[in-house]
Amino acid sequence: MNTLQHGFQLNYGNTDVMLLFEGQPDHLVPCTSQILLDSDLFLVAGRMVGHSFLHGGPALAGISEAVVDVLFGASPDMTTITVEDCPDLERRQTIQLLDGNKDLSEEEKDAVWKLADMWDLPGVTSDNRKWLFSRLLQHAVLGRTDKQIKQFRRGLKETCIWQLLTERKDVIPLMFPRERDVEIKPQMVLDQILWPLETTNEDEDYPVETRCRIAGYLREFIATASQSSLRGLVQFWTGWEVPSSDMQLEIVQGSLPKASTCFKSLRLPGHYTNFKDFSQDLNACVATCDTGFGLV
Incomplete structure (x- = not known):
């Protein structure tokens, strides 16, 4: 569980530590690495979390509430996502340009257009600004991690704990608590x-x-x-x-x-x-x- 929280040694030539979940505390989202997905490591992670919970072990703390909501069946369109949930700071800054009513410079419009074009979304206009902000944020947090979340869900289901979690929603915060709630006194x-x-x-x-x-x-x-x-x-x-x-x-x-x-x-x-x-x-x-x- 410590490995899930803080990363593990996996030498792919460009890093010493591989993170399954990345971002800031209480806003962690699955890593978008294709290697981790193809290796079924999120499936393994789901099994680990389920078995640890069943045996009274540590919980996986700090996962984004938006990710947890979608993990248990909520629609991405109905889930509350915050800019802190976006782990990529450069993309987060670009998306934040659309938050509010401040006029964008040509350079800022160009940065937004490049990101929107990369994700097959239209450029920013005065009419679609709020909509584009929401769509970019949703894709950055949930759209790019959809397969990882599904694989993680499969791992949880294999521990036979899924029925309890779906019927007793009050158990979910115990399995995925906020980091501030797991401090040891x-x-x-x-x-x-x-x-x-x-x-x-x-x-x-x-x-x-x-x-x-x-x-x-x-x-x-x-x-x-x-x-x-x-x-x-x-x-x-x-x-x-x-x-x-x-x-x-x-x-x-x-x-x-x-x-x-x-x-x-x-x-x-x-x-x-x-x-x-x-x-x-x-x-x-x-x-x-x-x-x-x-x-x-």
Whole structure:
């Protein structure tokens, strides 16, 4: 799901990262790459989103509301589209020239005419200005991504979740939330942690005082972490960016923090005597999520 959100490594000679969805947050639309479409990657993406939802995993946040509406059967002509939904900034600026009543210069008219001609639409006149603005925007956001949206829909249907989504429209925002709605709060993480018991046990690697000190460092780390660091910690701990119930904390012998994602267990060494060293090592280990599967 992180790959769907932020891109994946696919070397086609002109880029290091391929994005399945592009644009600004909360206005993401499917990429128009023919290679991605021919490779059925939007079909795969639909399956991934459906299965992640079924298993309580991360959602695909930030997708344009216009794309989500069309995905679930709304007519493109009846869908509200904003200029922010257009991921191509150059084309967005050209389309925005038609918004309002300001007189266009010859250079601006020429830019609009070239874009309209490319998409088989007429040039701008005083009578068709508003209509052309709407048609250009619709084509830039939905017309060029129609096949991608259909392929993505097929992938969702293959997860057998489609009937639920069509009959319970209130579920759709849970599967495709706004980015602002999926922020992880420190208290959300703290509430899910199973802290080490403050009891004396000869089998423990460290005494109660040490376990309490390391647990305190972790509390401080969570309370002061940025949103990206907090997401990274949860992913390092559990395997994905959603706080899970029964996130176990162990204070053990070792040199660096480790995690067993299958058991949702974070293992912190007890040798730290100051927060600075603890925070530095934990941040370094969290940064290995994409390559180390939660292990260092």
